[in-house]
Amino acid sequence: MSEIFYTSQSRLRFDINRLTDMGVKRAYVTPFDTNNEVLSKPEIILSNLEKLAAKAELSLKKKLEVFPFFITINHPEGNYQLPNRYRMQKNIDGSPRPAFICFRDKTRQQEMIAFAKKAAGLGFNRLMFDDDLRDAFCYCDEHITGFAGFKGKSRSQIEHILSSILDNPEYENLRQKWYEYKYQGMINYARQIEQAVHSINPKCRIGICTSAKRCQDFSGRNPADWLKVFSTEDAPAFTRLCGECYDDDIRHICQSTGWSQYMNDCYPENTEKMLEVTSVPAVSYRSSGSVMFETDLVIAATAQKTIHWCWPEEFERTGLCDAVIESKNHVLKISEEIKTKPQSPLCIYIDSNLGSYTPINISVPYGATDDPINAYNIISLLGLPVIIRPAIPENQPAIICSSYISRKMIANIDEYIFNGGVTVLDSRAAECYRIYGGQVAFNISGSFSLNRYEILSDGSRCDIIADCPSDSISYIETNEDLKYKWRSFNVDGKEAGCTAAIFALGKGKLIIFGYNLSRTKQVLLCSQWRNRVLDILSFANIDFSVYWKGPVAVQCFYYDKKTILANYNASIVAGEIKTRFGQTHSLSLKPYELKIVKMK
Ligand SMILES: [Zn+2]
Structure with a gap:
């Protein structure tokens, strides 16, 4: 049996032979061709579904399964x-x-319920909804007046409630209720879809695409709970994961490995999941090389074997169809090597439902200023193996939290530290920790500008703080006599504040960074920062089994007896794999090469 399985997101005009040549076995197809046909009159969509059913029959003769794919609130491209x-x-x-x-x-x-009903009636055994089946960013009058908690409040009062850090218990409660209200509205709608489909065809499986993390959060939903709404014993629901990469930017390719493995773990192990690899010319340009590089990487990050190509019709415009065909054996080889998920002593911990704890900010993409994926990108591209999970894994030596964290996360973190775990909080997470009752006492305030250099715990000097944006540095204050700290000095040469500290709690340790990792952008993507992360973790007795020592923008996945290195640079790099036992393994990597290294 083949180790990989290709599915696709396609358009009504799809070319059957083209898809089968690409190795696609299952296609989810919109009942229209272009984005500006998404909101065509219902009778057109219903009649297109009949055309799709006829084409599905033809496709099946060529061993290609075809199912309908629906878009809910519009695709605003073109x-x-x-x-x-x-x-x-x-x-x-x-x-x-x-x-x-x-x-x-x-x-x-x-309309959507009628489309789903029609699809089930046409005998399709699956149908799927795009990730815009969500209630994330609308504040229309009906939305607001439908929620009792906002009665009598002006729009600016509501914005204040939803956009500030929660140091007000009344607001915290209101926010929770607001997101519960939105989720309830989604469930009511979802149940109608589910029942409409299963009353006609109880075996028809419904697929849900995972939204970007912030869109999940601002819809007030937990991915696994949402999937359950569409599931029955006879027809378990399935899902497409979410990579969030639409261009060749290495941070976006890297974040796809992060979000894919995170979302993979948000759903139960036995859920049918597809890895999303996407290219949409109307959104941004992507080269075929970066698409195939991302494909290798998301397999390495998740050990999942189903690749979902979205959208193959646009692939033809960019030659990606040929790239998929040419690389098939290579992808197969990679996937055969990956039997388990990668491991790391360091895990990024992000709760699966953070809507009420994340202040909205409509002026930035996805409505929030801080995003924990930047911490993942920095650590990953420094060549340090890191995993990312919705819960603290068992026997996990260390975790790191960045961006906004919840009261529940903080209770879990304190319990984890108390029992011997090591937790790193960046400055934003540390701010939340203090507001929501974290047990370790310290103050954190900011942000501060004019930082010139730091003196590290070993007395050495480092200048990278001078390049960090003005809103990214805070200072830690404590009465404790710290055994490990970093001190920032301003442009006048005066000591300005403490930028890293280690505290003890129970059997474990709490490490605080004065850096807001979301806001430092790419500044920390340098070997000095790698050394500093290694040094501070090592002081807390956390050492990586293996890591990459060489030029940055090389990602390192560690498995038992195997390491994968991925070179994000457009140039050859040479460096070495370091192991905890002091062994080194020198090697060089070609541009965008993913190399599997067997370890003794
Ligand atoms: Zn609305």
Whole structure:
């Protein structure tokens, strides 16, 4: 049996032979061809579903399974216009979001239910919804007045409640209720879809695409709970994971390995999951090399074997179809080598439902200023193996939290430290830790500018702090006599504040960074920062089994007796794998090469 399985996201005009040549075995197909046909009149979509059913029959003769794929609130690429039968979304300030239909719009909901019903009636045994089946960013009048907690409050009061860090218990409660209200609305809608489908065809399996993490959070939903709503014993629901990479930017390719492994772990082990590898020319340009590089990487990061290509019709414009065909044996070889998920002594811990703890900010993509994936990207691209999970794994030596964290996470963190774990918090996570009742006492304040250099715990000097953006540095204050700390000095040469400290709690340790890893952007992507991370973790008795020592932008995945190195540089790099026992293994990596190294 083949170790990999290719599925695709396609358009009604798909070429059967093209897909089978690519090795695609199962295609999820929209009942239209272009983005500006998404909101065509329902009778057109219904009739296109019949055409799709006929084409599915033809495809099956060529061993290609074909199922319908639906888009809910619009795909705003290309030239489009929202028909006026729908209610448009609104921002929190009341301004329109002309690209999207309000998720609670009854007209659209009834249409979507009718499409699903029709698909089930046509005998399809699967159907799938894109990740825009979510209620993340609409603050239209109906949304707001439907929630009792906001009664009598102005839009600016509501914005204040949703956008500030929670040091007010009344607001914390209101925010939780707001996201529960949104999730309840989603469940009511989802149940109608599920029942409409299964009352006609109880065996029809429903697929749900995982949204970007922030869109999950701002919909008030936990991915696993949401999937369950569409599942029955006869027809377990399945999911497409979320990579969030649309271009050749190495940080986006890297974050795809992070979000893919994170979302993979948000769902139960036995869930049918597809890895998302995407290329949408209307969003941004991607080269075929970066698409194939990402493919290797997400397999290495998750040990999943189903690759979902979205969208193959656009692939033809960029030659990606040929790249998929040419690389098939290579991808197969990689996937045969990866039997287990990678490991690391260091895990990024992010709860699977953080909506009420993440302040909204509509002026930035996905509505939040801080994002823990930047911490993942920095550590990964320094060549230090790191994993990323929705819960603290058993026997995990160390965890790190970045960005906004919840009251529940902090209780878990303190218990974990108390029993011997080591936790690293960046400055934003540390701020939350102090607000939500973390047991270790210290103050953290910021942000501070004019940092010139730091004196590290061993007395050495490091200048990289001078390049960090103004909003990224905070100082830690404590009465404790710290055995390990970093001290920042300002441009006048005066000692300005403490930028890293280690505290003890129970049997474990709490490490605080004065750095907000979300806001430092790419500045910490340098070998000095790698040495500093290794040094501070080593002081807390955390050592990596293996790591990469050489130029940065090389990612290192560690498995039992095997290491994978991935070179994100457009140049050859030479360096070495270091092991905990002092062994070294010298090697060089070609541009975008993924190399498997067997360890003794
Ligand atoms: Zn709305």
